[in-house]
Amino acid sequence: MYLECKNISKTYGSVVAIEEASLSVEKGEIRAILGGNGSGKSTLAKIIGGIVKQTTGEIYINNEKYDVNSPADAKRKKVIITSQELSLLSNLTVEENLVLPAIPKDKFIFTSKKQIREKALGILKDIGLTEKVNKKISELPANEQFLVEFAKALLQEPEILVIDEITSALFREEVELLKKIVRELSSKGCTILFISHRMAEIFSLCSSVTVMRNGRVINTYKIEDVDEDLLVEMLTGEKISPYEIKKNSADQRKAENELLLEVEKLPLKRFNKELNLQVYKGEFIGIAGLQGQGQSDLVRTLFGLDGPVDIKIEGKAIHINSLIRSVQSGIAFLSGDREKEGTFAERSILENLAVVSEGTFGKKVDKPKELLNQYKVKYDNLAQPIKNLSGGNQQKVVLARWTGTNPKILLADDPTKGIDVSARRDVHEVFNNLVLNGSTVILVSSDDEELVNISKLIPKSRVLVLYDGEISKTLVGEEITVHNIISASLPREEVH
Amino acid sequence: MSNSKKLLLWNSFPSLCLVIVLILLNSFFTNNFISTSFASSFFTSYTPLIIVAIAQSIVIIGKGIDLSVGGIISLVNVVIVSVVGMGFSLPIAFIVGILTGIIMGALNGIVIGYFRVTPLLATLATSSIAGGIALWIMPYPGGQVGMDYILWYQDMIFGILPNPIIFIIISILIWLVWKFTPVGLSLYAMGRDINKTYASGVAVNKIQFLTYVSSGLLSSIAAIALTANTGAGDPLIGSTYTLYAVAATVVGGISLYGGIGDAFGAIFGAIFLGLAFTLVFSLHFPSFYQDLASGVIVLLGIIGAAIMKLRSNKVITS
Numbered sequence: 099m100y101l102e103c104k105n106i107s108k109t110y111g112s113v114v115a116i117e118e119a120s121l122s123v124e125k126g127e128i129r130a131i132l133g134g135n136g137s138g139k140s141t142l143a144k145i146i147g148g149i150v151k152q153t154t155g156e157i158y159i160n161n162e163k164y165d166v167n168s169p170a171d172a173k174r175k176k177v178i179i180t181s182q183e184l185s186l187l188s189n190l191t192v193e194e195n196l197v198l199p200a201i202p203k204d205k206f207i208f209t210s211k212k213q214i215r216e217k218a219l220g221i222l223k224d225i226g227l228t229e230k231v232n233k234k235i236s237e238l239p240a241n242e243q244f245l246v247e248f249a250k251a252l253l254q255e256p257e258i259l260v261i262d263e264i265t266s267a268l269f270r271e272e273v274e275l276l277k278k279i280v281r282e283l284s285s286k287g288c289t290i291l292f293i294s295h296r297m298a299e300i301f302s303l304c305s306s307v308t309v310m311r312n313g314r315v316i317n318t319y320k321i322e323d324v325d326e327d328l329l330v331e332m333l334t335g336e337k338i339s340p341y342e343i344k345k346n347s348a349d350q351r352k353a354e355n356e357l358l359l360e361v362e363k364l365p366l367k368r369f370n371k372e373l374n375l376q377v378y379k380g381e382f383i384g385i386a387g388l389q390g391q392g393q394s395d396l397v398r399t400l401f402g403l404d405g406p407v408d409i410k411i412e413g414k415a416i417h418i419n420s421l422i423r424s425v426q427s428g429i430a431f432l433s434g435d436r437e438k439e440g441t442f443a444e445r446s447i448l449e450n451l452a453v454v455s456e457g458t459f460g461k462k463v464d465k466p467k468e469l470l471n472q473y474k475v476k477y478d479n480l481a482q483p484i485k486n487l488s489g490g491n492q493q494k495v496v497l498a499r500w501t502g503t504n505p506k507i508l509l510a511d512d513p514t515k516g517i518d519v520s521a522r523r524d525v526h527e528v529f530n531n532l533v534l535n536g537s538t539v540i541l542v543s544s545d546d547e548e549l550v551n552i553s554k555l556i557p558k559s560r561v562l563v564l565y566d567g568e569i570s571k572t573l574v575g576e577e578i579t580v581h582n583i584i585s586a587s588l589p590r591e592e593v594h
Numbered sequence: 595m596s597n598s599k600k601l602l603l604w605n606s607f608p609s610l611c612l613v614i615v616l617i618l619l620n621s622f623f624t625n626n627f628i629s630t631s632f633a634s635s636f637f638t639s640y641t642p643l644i645i646v647a648i649a650q651s652i653v654i655i656g657k658g659i660d661l662s663v664g665g666i667i668s669l670v671n672v673v674i675v676s677v678v679g680m681g682f683s684l685p686i687a688f689i690v691g692i693l694t695g696i697i698m699g700a701l702n703g704i705v706i707g708y709f710r711v712t713p714l715l716a717t718l719a720t721s722s723i724a725g726g727i728a729l730w731i732m733p734y735p736g737g738q739v740g741m742d743y744i745l746w747y748q749d750m751i752f753g754i755l756p757n758p759i760i761f762i763i764i765s766i767l768i769w770l771v772w773k774f775t776p777v778g779l780s781l782y783a784m785g786r787d788i789n790k791t792y793a794s795g796v797a798v799n800k801i802q803f804l805t806y807v808s809s810g811l812l813s814s815i816a817a818i819a820l821t822a823n824t825g826a827g828d829p830l831i832g833s834t835y836t837l838y839a840v841a842a843t844v845v846g847g848i849s850l851y852g853g854i855g856d857a858f859g860a861i862f863g864a865i866f867l868g869l870a871f872t873l874v875f876s877l878h879f880p881s882f883y884q885d886l887a888s889g890v891i892v893l894l895g896i897i898g899a900a901i902m903k904l905r906s907n908k909v910i911t912s
Contacts, residue, residue, distance in 0.1 A: 168797075172795075207775050
């Protein structure tokens with residue numbers, strides 16, 4: 099065995115993150131690590147990457163004891179971790195970020211800008227981002243940042259590479275690119291631990307899969323010995339029934355013609371285009387498309403993040419010139435960027451939950467505990483800082499913050515990326531409840547399957563597929579399939 | 595990107611504009627402003643501030659703060675004067691002074707970089723330690739460094755460049771070593787996010803240590819210049835420099851949140867402060883109101899710099 103983790107445990111005070119986890123991987127193997135919120139898979143990744151130190155247990159590489167005290171130590175041993183908690187610095191350029199782990203020098207002591215450029219371009223060519231070489235990280239959209247994070251790891255020529263949820267923000271074609279690169283690495287003898295929630299990726303890329311739950315390694319399988327249902331069962335410890343298609347009931351049909359939101363000529367500044375949109379009560383709107391075709395722009399502009407807009411809610415014209423106004427008009431915005439636009443990391447769960455309710459509406463949240471339980475948030479007490487929760491649980495708290503104010507329109511910008519299957523399922527249920535109460539949810543998702551699943555859950559669903567800032571196709575009812583979304587996303591051939 | 599856009603985006607640009615504005619104002623109100631003798635007296639007075647602003651900017655770019663620079667200046671000042679008083683030559687006194695500054699900086703660096711104490715608290719404590727030792731060595735102002743050195747300091751190279759500028763050039767060289775070696779890139783990275791920089795495999799405690807050592811070294815150079823200006827030892831002489839150095843870095847476009855700015859901005863910021871004090875003096879304000887007037891000018895300067903920064907960002911993005 100090439101990489102062997104023996105009885106690894108990690109405790110934070112009284113909280114057990116990993117308990118007696120053992121794992122062995124062959125050289126050149128692509129091993130998937132699958133686990134839900136708080137299953138300990140990210141902690142395991144951090145231990146291997148030298149970012150945190152295990153409490154007990156040992157790791158061996160090639161039968162040699164692997165004992166590291168810092169990421170720098172791990173890098174010296176060619177063990178690299180690339181994670182959704184990006185290690186990129188937003189004030190530096192792409193090339194500066196890429197070389198940060200090993201900054202090239204010239205003959206003397208000075209930084210060699212020439213070598214930086216050469217190294218960066220070499221790796222950026224592989225991921226198709228050469229023209230972004232001297233852009234600041236802050237100027238890049240999320241998916242490109244994730245690609246750069248991945249490239250930063252590649253540049254360090256890993257012999258063991260841990261990929262922690264990097265694909266969660268990537269679009270389809272980028273995932274394919276990443277898979278291709280990972281396969282090449284593996285054929286050169288690099289051992290890969292691939293952490294992902296996307297079953298399709300695991301089945302198409304990995305040769306084996308280790309399932310973790312509640313800090314323990316449940317089992318390891320060859321990929322050909324398992325199917326999706328079995329894995330989901332293993333990682334949740336319970337059977338999850340597939341999404342059932344619900345029939346339209348009479349009540350929901352009644353609401354059909356009540357217009358909730360009407361927008362005319364909503365400007366998408368980046369594309370210099372305008373969109374019209376009509377949304378009915380009790381309707382779910384999915385927004386799909388290739389990367390950066392205006393999906394985020396649509397919901398962000400609608401919320402008022404891109405300057406004043408004029409909209410009609412329930413027939414009443416509203417001029418939205420500030421975010422307070424849009425929140426008071428019943429619009430909620432759930433960002434996919436938890437760190438920047440979602441949580442107040444250092445503040446308590448309760449404060450995070452209450453911030454909109456108390457801050458904007460001056461109302462106390464009644465029964466916060468019940469609300470959190472209803473959302474299946476796993477937590478110790480309300481006073482602990484939200485950063486101690488897993489990503490999925492954090493996002494549920496942020497969602498509860500908004501739904502507690504009974505919004506009429508929930509705008510969500512890819513909120514479930516990096517969240518495990520069962521937490522996603524909980525979030526989808528919340529969307530469903532909102533819609534049943536006559537609100538609407540407008541959801542941008544980079545995962546087409548997610549939109550298809552929700553449309554099965556919510557009978558009145560529409561998926562708008564965007565291309566270059568325009569709605570290229572609207573899918574309703576049974577038309578909403580992954581196949582149809584993909585084919586509508588692709589650029590249409592110009593006929594001359 | 596065109597050159598004019600680059601200039602607009604340069605973090606130090608607003609402070610350069612402020613300096614130009616004050617040069618224009620001073621040329622109306624200050625007698626003999628455009629002259630080598632004014633330049634000489636200006637740099638004689640403000641060289642220590644300019645150098646200590648460079649020191650502070652290195653630390654602040656790395657998201658730290660060094661409240662001990664003033665204390666270190668006082669300590670190095672009395673050390674130099676005392677060593678001279680013991681009969682040693684001036685170069686030996688300078689070497690002892692510089693070593694003192696480096697040791698104080700290393701103390702900050704160890705406490706902050708390796709024992710993970712908050713910079714604000716750590717340097718507040720070491721500031722008292724440095725100031726306390728200075729008072730212990732020399733309870734009352736006194737001693738002297740010799741007329742030759744004082745006269746040299748007030749002299750000019752080829753009758754044009756004031757000699758104090760040599761100290762500024764040495765200090766700029768120290769900054770340039772940071773800027774153009776790998777530690778500089780790590781410094782900016784660390785200033786933005788120390789955890790991410792650590793996860794990237796950078797030895798952040800070493801970088802932090804080096805910022806405080808550099809700050810101590812530069813503070814001792816500032817003290818050497820200051821000693822020439824006053825000619826004597828004074829255990830309290832450095833106390834005003836700490837916050838003026840922070841003010842200079844802020845005017846100079848260096849973010850107190852770290853990771854943004856350049857020491858040249860801090861140099862402009864320090865020159866701006868010097869010119870503001872000169873202007874207030876030239877306008878013959880009654881001495882009671884001089885603090886008020888210079889405070890208002892500094893506040894206007896900071897607001898002006900912030901507005902210019904916002905404007906230029908808008909120009910670029912639109």
